[in-house]
Amino acid sequence: MLKGLSLEIERGELFCLLGPSGCGKTTVLNLLAGFEQPAGGAIQVDGRPVTAPGVERTVVFQGDDSLYTWLTAVENVEFGLRLAGVAPERRRATAERYLDLVGLRGQGHKYPSQLSGGMKQRIQIARALVCESPILLMDEPFAALDAQTRSTLQDELIGIWQQTGRTVLFITHDIGESILLANRVGLMTAGPEARMKTIVPVDLARPRRRSDPAVGALYERLADMVSEEVRRAGALR
Amino acid sequence: MSVASAGKVAEASAKTTAARGRLGIPAVLVPVLSVCALVLLWQVVSATFFPPVLFPTPVMVGKALVGEVASGRLLKDSVVSLRRIFAGFVLGCTIGAGLGLLMGAVRLARRGLDPFIQFGRFVPSISLLSPALIWFGIGEGSKLFLITYTTTFIVLLNTLAAVLSVPRNKIRAAQSLGATRWQLFRLVMLPASLHGIFTGMRVGMGLSFTTVVAAEMIAADTGLGYLIINSRLWFQTDVVFVGIITLGTLGYLTDRIFQALIHRLAGRYAPTH
Secondary structure, X not given: OEOOXXXXXXXXXXXEEEOOOOOOHHHHHHHHHOXXXXXXXXXXEOOEEOOOOOOOEEEEOOOOOOOOOOOOHHXXXXXXXXXXXXXXXXXXXXXXXXXXXXXXXXXXXXXXXXXXXXXXXXXXXXXXXXXXXXEEEEEOOOOOOOHHHHHHHHHHHHXXXXXXXXXXXEEEOOHHHHHHHOOEEEEEOOOOOEOEEEEEEOOOOOOXXXXXXXXXXHHHHHHHHHHHHHXXXXXXX | OHHHHHHXXXXXXXXXXXXXXXXXXXXXXXXXXXXXXXXXXXXXXXXXXXXXXXXXOHHHHHHHHHHHHHHOHHHHHHHHHHHHHHHHHHHHHHHHHHHHHHHHHOHHHHHHHHHHHHHHOOOXXXXXXXXXXXXXXXXXXXXXXXXXXXXXXXXXXXXXXXXXXXXXXXHHHHHHOOOOHHHHHHHHHHHHHHHHHHHHHHHHHHHHHHHHHHHHHHOOOOOHHHHHXXXXXXXXXXXXXXXXXXXXXXXHHHHHHHHHHHHHHHHHHOOOO
16 A cells, blocks of 8 residues: 655654545554554664554544543543553543643543543543653544634644643644644555655744645645645546 | 523423323323223224133223133242243343453454354254253253343343443543543443443343243243143133233233333433433
8 A cells, every 4th residue: 555655753753644535644653653564664763663552642532432431531531541550549640630731631531432532532632641652643633523613622732832842743633733834744645555645844933823825825735735645646547 | 581481481391291282182192092992992893893712891801801810820820930031031141242242352252253143143043952851851941041042142132232332432541641442341341331231131120021021832832822822722712811811910010110120220320410
Protein backbone atom coordinates (compact mmCIF):
# COMPACT_ATOMS: atom_id res chain seq x y z
CA MET A 1 0.00 0.00 0.00
CA LEU A 2 2.83 2.38 0.88
CA LYS A 3 6.08 2.45 -1.04
CA GLY A 4 9.18 4.54 -0.50
CA LEU A 5 7.43 6.68 2.09
CA SER A 6 9.87 8.66 4.16
CA LEU A 7 8.90 10.93 7.00
CA GLU A 8 10.66 12.53 9.94
CA ILE A 9 8.78 14.28 12.71
CA GLU A 10 10.54 16.61 15.14
CA ARG A 11 10.16 16.39 18.90
CA GLY A 12 7.38 18.67 20.12
CA GLU A 13 6.03 19.21 16.64
CA LEU A 14 2.39 19.10 15.58
CA PHE A 15 2.57 17.36 12.23
CA CYS A 16 -0.50 16.89 10.05
CA LEU A 17 -0.61 14.07 7.56
CA LEU A 18 -2.95 15.01 4.76
CA GLY A 19 -4.03 12.94 1.81
CA PRO A 20 -6.88 11.80 -0.40
CA SER A 21 -9.04 9.12 1.19
CA GLY A 22 -7.73 5.60 0.81
CA CYS A 23 -4.12 6.68 0.33
CA GLY A 24 -2.89 4.92 3.46
CA LYS A 25 -2.79 7.65 6.12
CA THR A 26 -4.18 5.29 8.72
CA THR A 27 -1.65 2.67 7.69
CA VAL A 28 1.11 5.13 8.51
CA LEU A 29 -0.43 5.65 11.94
CA ASN A 30 -0.85 1.91 12.51
CA LEU A 31 2.81 1.39 11.67
CA LEU A 32 3.92 4.15 14.04
CA ALA A 33 1.64 2.86 16.78
CA GLY A 34 3.05 -0.63 16.31
CA PHE A 35 -0.34 -2.16 15.43
CA GLU A 36 1.06 -3.30 12.07
CA GLN A 37 4.57 -4.21 10.97
CA PRO A 38 6.13 -2.91 7.76
CA ALA A 39 7.07 -5.48 5.09
CA GLY A 40 10.27 -3.54 4.56
CA GLY A 41 11.90 -0.38 5.85
CA ALA A 42 12.17 0.83 9.41
CA ILE A 43 10.27 2.89 11.94
CA GLN A 44 12.17 4.52 14.76
CA VAL A 45 11.36 6.63 17.78
CA ASP A 46 14.38 8.33 19.32
CA GLY A 47 16.56 5.97 17.30
CA ARG A 48 14.90 2.85 18.70
CA PRO A 49 12.95 0.59 16.33
CA VAL A 50 9.17 0.30 16.79
CA THR A 51 8.05 -3.32 16.84
CA ALA A 52 4.93 -3.31 19.03
CA PRO A 53 2.42 -0.91 20.58
CA GLY A 54 3.94 1.01 23.47
CA VAL A 55 2.88 3.42 26.14
CA GLU A 56 5.18 6.17 24.80
CA ARG A 57 2.98 6.34 21.67
CA THR A 58 -0.69 6.63 22.64
CA VAL A 59 -3.49 6.80 20.10
CA VAL A 60 -6.70 8.77 19.66
CA PHE A 61 -8.94 6.85 17.29
CA GLN A 62 -11.46 8.00 14.76
CA GLY A 63 -14.97 7.29 16.06
CA ASP A 64 -15.81 6.31 19.61
CA ASP A 65 -15.81 2.50 19.60
CA SER A 66 -12.45 2.49 21.34
CA LEU A 67 -13.98 3.82 24.55
CA TYR A 68 -14.92 1.29 27.23
CA THR A 69 -18.70 1.54 27.54
CA TRP A 70 -18.77 -0.30 30.87
CA LEU A 71 -16.48 2.26 32.50
CA THR A 72 -17.34 5.81 33.46
CA ALA A 73 -15.57 8.74 31.83
CA VAL A 74 -13.02 9.05 34.62
CA GLU A 75 -12.46 5.28 34.67
CA ASN A 76 -11.77 5.42 30.93
CA VAL A 77 -9.29 8.25 31.42
CA GLU A 78 -7.41 6.49 34.23
CA PHE A 79 -7.29 3.18 32.31
CA GLY A 80 -3.64 3.51 31.32
CA LEU A 81 -2.63 4.27 34.91
CA ARG A 82 -4.59 1.26 36.10
CA LEU A 83 -2.67 -0.89 33.63
CA ALA A 84 0.56 0.54 35.02
CA GLY A 85 -0.49 -0.40 38.56
CA VAL A 86 -0.87 3.14 39.93
CA ALA A 87 -2.74 3.21 43.25
CA PRO A 88 -6.48 3.98 42.92
CA GLU A 89 -6.52 7.35 44.73
CA ARG A 90 -3.49 8.65 42.89
CA ARG A 91 -4.70 7.61 39.47
CA ARG A 92 -8.14 9.05 40.16
CA ALA A 93 -6.60 12.41 41.06
CA THR A 94 -4.47 12.43 37.91
CA ALA A 95 -7.44 11.44 35.74
CA GLU A 96 -9.53 14.25 37.23
CA ARG A 97 -6.77 16.70 36.34
CA TYR A 98 -6.84 15.57 32.72
CA LEU A 99 -10.64 15.71 32.64
CA ASP A 100 -10.25 19.38 33.64
CA LEU A 101 -7.70 19.87 30.89
CA VAL A 102 -10.12 18.64 28.22
CA GLY A 103 -12.98 20.67 29.67
CA LEU A 104 -14.95 17.83 31.27
CA ARG A 105 -14.77 18.84 34.92
CA GLY A 106 -17.64 17.25 36.84
CA GLN A 107 -18.57 14.86 34.02
CA GLY A 108 -16.35 12.00 35.18
CA HIS A 109 -19.12 9.87 36.66
CA LYS A 110 -21.02 9.62 33.38
CA TYR A 111 -20.83 6.65 31.04
CA PRO A 112 -19.80 7.19 27.40
CA SER A 113 -23.38 6.50 26.27
CA GLN A 114 -24.48 9.57 28.23
CA LEU A 115 -22.00 11.87 26.49
CA SER A 116 -22.06 13.66 23.13
CA GLY A 117 -19.70 12.83 20.28
CA GLY A 118 -17.45 15.78 21.08
CA MET A 119 -17.25 14.84 24.75
CA LYS A 120 -16.36 11.26 23.85
CA GLN A 121 -13.45 12.46 21.73
CA ARG A 122 -12.33 14.64 24.63
CA ILE A 123 -12.30 11.54 26.84
CA GLN A 124 -10.21 9.74 24.25
CA ILE A 125 -7.74 12.62 24.24
CA ALA A 126 -7.56 12.69 28.04
CA ARG A 127 -7.10 8.92 28.11
CA ALA A 128 -4.22 9.17 25.67
CA LEU A 129 -2.60 12.05 27.56
CA VAL A 130 -2.83 10.56 31.04
CA CYS A 131 0.18 8.26 30.67
CA GLU A 132 2.40 11.25 29.89
CA SER A 133 3.40 9.60 26.65
CA PRO A 134 5.62 12.00 24.68
CA ILE A 135 3.96 11.07 21.39
CA LEU A 136 0.28 11.38 20.54
CA LEU A 137 -1.03 9.70 17.38
CA MET A 138 -4.40 11.03 16.29
CA ASP A 139 -6.38 9.39 13.48
CA GLU A 140 -8.94 11.87 12.13
CA PRO A 141 -10.26 12.34 15.67
CA PHE A 142 -12.67 15.13 14.77
CA ALA A 143 -13.91 13.83 11.41
CA ALA A 144 -17.24 12.57 12.72
CA LEU A 145 -18.11 15.73 14.68
CA ASP A 146 -20.33 18.62 13.65
CA ALA A 147 -18.55 21.72 12.35
CA GLN A 148 -19.09 23.77 15.53
CA THR A 149 -17.76 21.09 17.89
CA ARG A 150 -14.88 20.34 15.53
CA SER A 151 -13.78 23.94 15.51
CA THR A 152 -13.92 24.12 19.32
CA LEU A 153 -11.93 20.94 19.71
CA GLN A 154 -9.31 22.14 17.22
CA ASP A 155 -8.73 25.23 19.35
CA GLU A 156 -8.62 23.11 22.49
CA LEU A 157 -6.15 20.69 20.94
CA ILE A 158 -3.80 23.58 20.18
CA GLY A 159 -4.12 24.74 23.78
CA ILE A 160 -3.41 21.24 25.14
CA TRP A 161 -0.49 20.79 22.76
CA GLN A 162 1.04 24.11 23.78
CA GLN A 163 0.48 23.32 27.47
CA THR A 164 1.84 19.77 27.42
CA GLY A 165 4.53 19.98 24.74
CA ARG A 166 3.75 16.57 23.26
CA THR A 167 4.74 15.52 19.78
CA VAL A 168 1.54 15.09 17.79
CA LEU A 169 0.93 13.26 14.53
CA PHE A 170 -2.50 14.32 13.40
CA ILE A 171 -4.11 12.56 10.46
CA THR A 172 -6.80 14.36 8.52
CA HIS A 173 -8.36 14.70 5.10
CA ASP A 174 -9.53 18.21 5.96
CA ILE A 175 -7.17 20.77 4.40
CA GLY A 176 -8.44 23.65 6.51
CA GLU A 177 -7.96 21.64 9.69
CA SER A 178 -4.37 20.80 8.78
CA ILE A 179 -3.50 24.48 8.18
CA LEU A 180 -5.09 25.59 11.46
CA LEU A 181 -3.24 22.96 13.48
CA ALA A 182 0.07 22.02 11.98
CA ASN A 183 3.69 23.17 12.16
CA ARG A 184 4.11 21.23 8.95
CA VAL A 185 1.64 19.52 6.65
CA GLY A 186 2.76 16.33 4.93
CA LEU A 187 0.78 15.63 1.80
CA MET A 188 0.63 12.02 0.61
CA THR A 189 0.17 10.88 -2.96
CA ALA A 190 -2.83 8.78 -3.88
CA GLY A 191 -2.34 5.02 -3.69
CA PRO A 192 -1.46 2.42 -4.77
CA GLU A 193 2.14 2.69 -3.62
CA ALA A 194 1.54 5.94 -1.80
CA ARG A 195 4.48 8.06 -0.64
CA MET A 196 5.02 11.63 0.59
CA LYS A 197 4.29 14.09 -2.20
CA THR A 198 5.55 17.13 -0.38
CA ILE A 199 5.93 18.60 3.07
CA VAL A 200 4.66 22.17 3.48
CA PRO A 201 5.76 24.22 6.49
CA VAL A 202 3.01 26.39 7.97
CA ASP A 203 4.79 29.48 9.30
CA LEU A 204 1.73 31.34 10.50
CA ALA A 205 1.29 32.90 13.91
CA ARG A 206 -1.18 31.29 16.33
CA PRO A 207 -4.06 31.55 16.97
CA ARG A 208 -4.88 31.09 13.31
CA ARG A 209 -8.15 32.17 11.76
CA ARG A 210 -9.77 30.62 8.73
CA SER A 211 -10.52 34.17 7.53
CA ASP A 212 -6.80 35.10 7.47
CA PRO A 213 -5.76 35.70 3.78
CA ALA A 214 -2.49 33.82 4.37
CA VAL A 215 -4.47 30.78 5.50
CA GLY A 216 -6.67 31.15 2.42
CA ALA A 217 -3.66 31.28 0.10
CA LEU A 218 -2.13 28.18 1.64
CA TYR A 219 -5.49 26.45 1.43
CA GLU A 220 -5.62 27.11 -2.33
CA ARG A 221 -2.13 25.75 -2.80
CA LEU A 222 -2.80 22.56 -0.83
CA ALA A 223 -6.24 22.08 -2.37
CA ASP A 224 -4.72 22.22 -5.86
CA MET A 225 -2.19 19.57 -4.92
CA VAL A 226 -4.83 17.34 -3.35
CA SER A 227 -7.13 17.55 -6.37
CA GLU A 228 -4.17 16.74 -8.60
CA GLU A 229 -3.71 13.55 -6.58
CA VAL A 230 -7.41 12.72 -6.66
CA ARG A 231 -7.42 13.20 -10.46
CA ARG A 232 -4.34 11.05 -10.84
CA ALA A 233 -5.92 8.33 -8.70
CA GLY A 234 -9.07 8.53 -10.82
CA ALA A 235 -7.04 8.15 -14.01
CA LEU A 236 -5.29 5.11 -12.58
CA ARG A 237 -8.55 3.35 -11.78
CA MET B 1 -42.14 30.55 26.46
CA SER B 2 -44.19 29.09 23.62
CA VAL B 3 -41.28 26.87 22.66
CA ALA B 4 -41.03 25.57 26.22
CA SER B 5 -44.73 24.77 26.43
CA ALA B 6 -44.70 23.14 22.99
CA GLY B 7 -41.86 20.91 24.22
CA LYS B 8 -43.88 19.99 27.27
CA VAL B 9 -46.92 19.16 25.19
CA ALA B 10 -44.89 16.88 22.93
CA GLU B 11 -43.41 15.13 25.94
CA ALA B 12 -46.77 14.72 27.58
CA SER B 13 -48.40 13.27 24.47
CA ALA B 14 -45.47 10.90 23.96
CA LYS B 15 -46.00 9.63 27.49
CA THR B 16 -49.70 9.08 26.86
CA THR B 17 -49.04 7.09 23.69
CA ALA B 18 -46.55 4.87 25.48
CA ALA B 19 -48.86 4.20 28.43
CA ARG B 20 -52.09 3.81 26.48
CA GLY B 21 -51.34 3.07 22.83
CA ARG B 22 -53.44 4.10 19.88
CA LEU B 23 -56.66 2.38 20.94
CA GLY B 24 -56.61 3.93 24.40
CA ILE B 25 -55.96 0.60 26.18
CA PRO B 26 -53.42 0.85 29.03
CA ALA B 27 -50.18 -0.86 27.91
CA VAL B 28 -49.97 -3.24 30.88
CA LEU B 29 -53.44 -4.60 30.13
CA VAL B 30 -52.67 -5.61 26.53
CA PRO B 31 -50.92 -8.92 27.34
CA VAL B 32 -53.54 -9.73 29.97
CA LEU B 33 -56.29 -9.18 27.44
CA SER B 34 -54.56 -11.24 24.76
CA VAL B 35 -54.14 -14.17 27.17
CA CYS B 36 -57.81 -13.92 28.18
CA ALA B 37 -58.82 -13.87 24.52
CA LEU B 38 -56.79 -17.00 23.79
CA VAL B 39 -58.25 -18.87 26.78
CA LEU B 40 -61.73 -17.89 25.64
CA LEU B 41 -61.02 -19.11 22.11
CA TRP B 42 -59.61 -22.34 23.57
CA GLN B 43 -62.78 -22.83 25.64
CA VAL B 44 -65.06 -22.31 22.64
CA VAL B 45 -63.06 -24.49 20.22
CA SER B 46 -62.44 -27.35 22.65
CA ALA B 47 -65.99 -27.41 23.98
CA THR B 48 -67.56 -27.22 20.52
CA PHE B 49 -65.43 -29.43 18.30
CA PHE B 50 -63.51 -31.96 20.42
CA PRO B 51 -64.22 -34.65 22.98
CA PRO B 52 -62.47 -33.76 26.28
CA VAL B 53 -60.02 -36.64 25.99
CA LEU B 54 -58.57 -35.17 22.79
CA PHE B 55 -58.66 -31.49 23.75
CA PRO B 56 -59.82 -30.62 27.26
CA THR B 57 -61.33 -27.22 27.96
CA PRO B 58 -59.45 -24.67 30.08
CA VAL B 59 -61.97 -25.23 32.85
CA MET B 60 -61.11 -28.96 32.97
CA VAL B 61 -57.39 -28.15 32.88
CA GLY B 62 -57.91 -25.69 35.71
CA LYS B 63 -59.61 -28.37 37.79
CA ALA B 64 -56.81 -30.82 37.01
CA LEU B 65 -54.29 -28.16 38.01
CA VAL B 66 -55.98 -27.72 41.39
CA GLY B 67 -55.94 -31.49 41.85
CA GLU B 68 -52.27 -31.83 40.96
CA VAL B 69 -51.29 -28.97 43.22
CA ALA B 70 -53.36 -30.40 46.09
CA SER B 71 -51.81 -33.87 45.73
CA GLY B 72 -48.35 -32.32 45.77
CA ARG B 73 -47.34 -34.17 42.60
CA LEU B 74 -46.99 -31.03 40.48
CA LEU B 75 -44.73 -29.32 42.97
CA LYS B 76 -42.60 -32.43 43.39
CA ASP B 77 -42.18 -32.98 39.64
CA SER B 78 -41.49 -29.27 39.05
CA VAL B 79 -38.80 -29.21 41.71
CA VAL B 80 -37.19 -32.34 40.28
CA SER B 81 -37.12 -30.89 36.74
CA LEU B 82 -35.89 -27.48 37.88
CA ARG B 83 -33.13 -29.04 39.94
CA ARG B 84 -31.94 -31.03 36.93
CA ILE B 85 -32.08 -27.93 34.75
CA PHE B 86 -30.15 -25.75 37.16
CA ALA B 87 -27.44 -28.30 37.84
CA GLY B 88 -26.83 -28.88 34.14
CA PHE B 89 -27.23 -25.19 33.37
CA VAL B 90 -24.64 -24.06 35.88
CA LEU B 91 -22.18 -26.74 34.82
CA GLY B 92 -22.78 -26.07 31.10
CA CYS B 93 -22.44 -22.29 31.51
CA THR B 94 -19.16 -22.73 33.34
CA ILE B 95 -17.66 -25.07 30.78
CA GLY B 96 -19.13 -23.19 27.81
CA ALA B 97 -18.05 -19.73 28.90
CA GLY B 98 -14.64 -21.01 29.98
CA LEU B 99 -13.93 -22.78 26.71
CA GLY B 100 -15.42 -19.94 24.68
CA LEU B 101 -13.17 -17.39 26.36
CA LEU B 102 -10.16 -19.66 25.95
CA MET B 103 -10.93 -20.15 22.26
CA GLY B 104 -11.54 -16.44 21.76
CA ALA B 105 -8.30 -15.42 23.42
CA VAL B 106 -5.92 -18.15 22.26
CA ARG B 107 -5.71 -18.85 18.56
CA LEU B 108 -4.20 -22.29 19.05
CA ALA B 109 -7.16 -23.35 21.21
CA ARG B 110 -9.56 -21.90 18.66
CA ARG B 111 -8.02 -23.85 15.80
CA GLY B 112 -7.65 -27.03 17.80
CA LEU B 113 -11.19 -27.12 19.19
CA ASP B 114 -12.98 -25.79 16.12
CA PRO B 115 -13.61 -29.19 14.45
CA PHE B 116 -15.29 -30.52 17.59
CA ILE B 117 -17.47 -27.45 17.85
CA GLN B 118 -18.48 -27.57 14.21
CA PHE B 119 -19.32 -31.26 14.54
CA GLY B 120 -20.97 -31.14 17.92
CA ARG B 121 -23.35 -28.30 17.23
CA PHE B 122 -25.19 -30.47 14.70
CA VAL B 123 -25.57 -33.35 17.15
CA PRO B 124 -28.76 -32.74 19.15
CA SER B 125 -28.39 -33.58 22.81
CA ILE B 126 -31.31 -35.99 22.71
CA SER B 127 -29.48 -38.14 20.14
CA LEU B 128 -26.91 -38.74 22.88
CA LEU B 129 -29.54 -40.16 25.22
CA SER B 130 -28.63 -43.77 24.47
CA PRO B 131 -24.91 -43.48 25.22
CA ALA B 132 -25.78 -41.25 28.19
CA LEU B 133 -28.02 -43.99 29.62
CA ILE B 134 -25.34 -46.60 29.05
CA TRP B 135 -22.61 -44.49 30.64
CA PHE B 136 -24.46 -42.70 33.42
CA GLY B 137 -27.45 -44.92 34.10
CA ILE B 138 -31.13 -44.07 34.26
CA GLY B 139 -30.75 -41.75 37.29
CA GLU B 140 -29.66 -38.13 37.55
CA GLY B 141 -26.30 -38.63 35.82
CA SER B 142 -27.67 -39.02 32.31
CA LYS B 143 -29.94 -35.96 32.64
CA LEU B 144 -27.12 -33.88 34.03
CA PHE B 145 -24.92 -34.96 31.14
CA LEU B 146 -27.50 -34.07 28.47
CA ILE B 147 -28.42 -30.66 29.88
CA THR B 148 -24.79 -29.80 30.44
CA TYR B 149 -24.03 -30.78 26.87
CA THR B 150 -26.86 -28.62 25.50
CA THR B 151 -25.96 -25.57 27.56
CA THR B 152 -22.23 -25.91 26.96
CA PHE B 153 -22.58 -25.65 23.19
CA ILE B 154 -24.89 -22.69 23.02
CA VAL B 155 -22.97 -20.74 25.68
CA LEU B 156 -19.65 -21.61 24.06
CA LEU B 157 -20.75 -20.46 20.60
CA ASN B 158 -22.19 -17.21 21.95
CA THR B 159 -19.12 -16.55 24.07
CA LEU B 160 -16.77 -17.17 21.18
CA ALA B 161 -18.79 -14.91 18.90
CA ALA B 162 -18.82 -12.20 21.57
CA VAL B 163 -15.06 -12.33 22.12
CA LEU B 164 -14.31 -12.31 18.41
CA SER B 165 -16.56 -9.32 17.81
CA VAL B 166 -14.93 -7.03 20.38
CA PRO B 167 -14.17 -3.88 18.34
CA ARG B 168 -10.54 -3.84 17.23
CA ASN B 169 -10.03 -0.29 18.47
CA LYS B 170 -10.98 -1.28 22.03
CA ILE B 171 -8.14 -3.80 21.95
CA ARG B 172 -5.69 -1.49 20.22
CA ALA B 173 -6.40 1.34 22.66
CA ALA B 174 -5.45 -0.91 25.56
CA GLN B 175 -2.35 -2.15 23.74
CA SER B 176 -1.15 1.37 23.12
CA LEU B 177 -1.76 2.16 26.80
CA GLY B 178 0.60 -0.65 27.70
CA ALA B 179 -1.73 -3.58 28.47
CA THR B 180 -0.19 -7.00 28.94
CA ARG B 181 -1.94 -9.96 27.32
CA TRP B 182 -3.57 -10.92 30.60
CA GLN B 183 -4.71 -7.33 31.28
CA LEU B 184 -6.10 -7.16 27.76
CA PHE B 185 -8.13 -10.29 28.42
CA ARG B 186 -9.30 -9.42 31.92
CA LEU B 187 -9.99 -5.71 31.50
CA VAL B 188 -11.12 -5.47 27.87
CA MET B 189 -12.08 -8.73 26.18
CA LEU B 190 -13.94 -10.23 29.14
CA PRO B 191 -16.07 -7.20 30.08
CA ALA B 192 -16.74 -6.43 26.42
CA SER B 193 -18.00 -10.00 25.90
CA LEU B 194 -20.13 -10.35 29.04
CA HIS B 195 -23.34 -9.24 27.39
CA GLY B 196 -22.96 -11.82 24.60
CA ILE B 197 -22.17 -14.51 27.16
CA PHE B 198 -25.34 -13.72 29.12
CA THR B 199 -27.39 -13.81 25.92
CA GLY B 200 -26.01 -17.29 25.27
CA MET B 201 -26.95 -18.33 28.78
CA ARG B 202 -30.53 -17.19 28.31
CA VAL B 203 -30.83 -19.25 25.13
CA GLY B 204 -29.15 -22.14 26.95
CA MET B 205 -31.74 -21.95 29.70
CA GLY B 206 -34.52 -22.37 27.12
CA LEU B 207 -32.81 -25.34 25.52
CA SER B 208 -32.27 -26.89 28.97
CA PHE B 209 -36.03 -26.98 29.47
CA THR B 210 -36.42 -28.73 26.11
CA THR B 211 -33.72 -31.25 26.88
CA VAL B 212 -34.86 -32.16 30.38
CA VAL B 213 -38.41 -32.80 29.23
CA ALA B 214 -37.26 -34.96 26.33
CA ALA B 215 -34.98 -36.96 28.63
CA GLU B 216 -37.67 -37.36 31.27
CA MET B 217 -40.15 -38.56 28.68
CA ILE B 218 -37.87 -41.35 27.58
CA ALA B 219 -36.09 -42.38 30.73
CA ALA B 220 -37.35 -41.20 34.11
CA ASP B 221 -40.00 -41.79 36.75
CA THR B 222 -40.12 -38.22 38.04
CA GLY B 223 -40.14 -34.72 36.58
CA LEU B 224 -42.53 -32.73 34.39
CA GLY B 225 -41.59 -34.67 31.25
CA TYR B 226 -42.52 -37.89 33.03
CA LEU B 227 -45.75 -36.30 34.29
CA ILE B 228 -46.74 -35.42 30.71
CA ILE B 229 -45.86 -38.75 29.10
CA ASN B 230 -47.34 -40.79 31.96
CA SER B 231 -50.59 -38.85 31.94
CA ARG B 232 -50.88 -39.44 28.22
CA LEU B 233 -50.65 -43.19 28.80
CA TRP B 234 -53.67 -42.92 31.12
CA PHE B 235 -55.51 -40.59 28.73
CA GLN B 236 -55.41 -37.83 31.35
CA THR B 237 -55.16 -35.19 28.66
CA ASP B 238 -56.07 -32.45 31.12
CA VAL B 239 -53.00 -33.30 33.22
CA VAL B 240 -50.87 -33.30 30.07
CA PHE B 241 -51.93 -29.70 29.57
CA VAL B 242 -51.22 -28.91 33.20
CA GLY B 243 -47.65 -30.11 32.60
CA ILE B 244 -47.28 -28.06 29.43
CA ILE B 245 -48.60 -24.90 31.04
CA THR B 246 -46.37 -25.42 34.07
CA LEU B 247 -43.32 -25.74 31.79
CA GLY B 248 -44.09 -22.54 29.93
CA THR B 249 -44.79 -20.63 33.11
CA LEU B 250 -41.66 -21.86 34.88
CA GLY B 251 -39.54 -21.07 31.81
CA TYR B 252 -41.00 -17.60 31.56
CA LEU B 253 -40.46 -16.87 35.25
CA THR B 254 -36.91 -18.25 35.21
CA ASP B 255 -36.04 -16.10 32.23
CA ARG B 256 -37.48 -12.98 33.85
CA ILE B 257 -35.54 -13.61 37.04
CA PHE B 258 -32.37 -14.27 35.07
CA GLN B 259 -32.86 -11.10 33.03
CA ALA B 260 -33.47 -9.03 36.15
CA LEU B 261 -30.34 -10.47 37.75
CA ILE B 262 -28.26 -9.62 34.69
CA HIS B 263 -29.65 -6.11 34.60
CA ARG B 264 -29.06 -5.63 38.30
CA LEU B 265 -25.58 -7.11 38.56
CA ALA B 266 -24.15 -6.44 35.10
CA GLY B 267 -26.21 -3.64 33.59
CA ARG B 268 -23.14 -1.57 32.79
CA TYR B 269 -21.87 -4.30 30.46
CA ALA B 270 -24.83 -4.02 28.10
CA PRO B 271 -23.58 -2.44 24.86
CA THR B 272 -26.11 0.39 24.97
CA HIS B 273 -26.80 1.01 28.61
